Amino acid sequence: MKKxxxxxxxxxxxxxxxxxxxxxxxIAPLVTGFIFMASPILVIWLVYxxxxxxxxxxRELKPGEEWGYNDRG
Numbered sequence: 001m002k003k004x005x006x007x008x009x010x011x012x013x014x015x016x017x018x019x020x021x022x023x024x025x026x027i028a029p030l031v032t033g034f035i036f037m038a039s040p041i042l043v044i045w046l047v048y049x050x051x052x053x054x055x056x057x058x059r060e061l062k063p064g065e066e067w068g069y070n071d072r073g
Contacts, residue, residue: 004053008046015042 019035022028 002053004049008042008049012042012046015039 015035015038019032019039022032022035
């Protein structure tokens with residue numbers, strides 16, 4: 001993974017972990033509410049960075065092929 005992919009992944013995962021712990025312990029309801037409202041922005045950032053920096057390393061589909069999965073022959 002590149003740095004452009006790792007940073008959003010670590011941030012989004014860390015915020016999700018903090019959110020889960022705060023919900024579990026039932027503390028800081030204002031913080032959990034803020035994290036809940038900000039989570040769509042984090043997910044959009046994560047998806048955008050993966051689409052922008054991600055690389056497809058498998059073979060491309062041939063003309064007439066419908067499936068791109070490796071488990072189909």
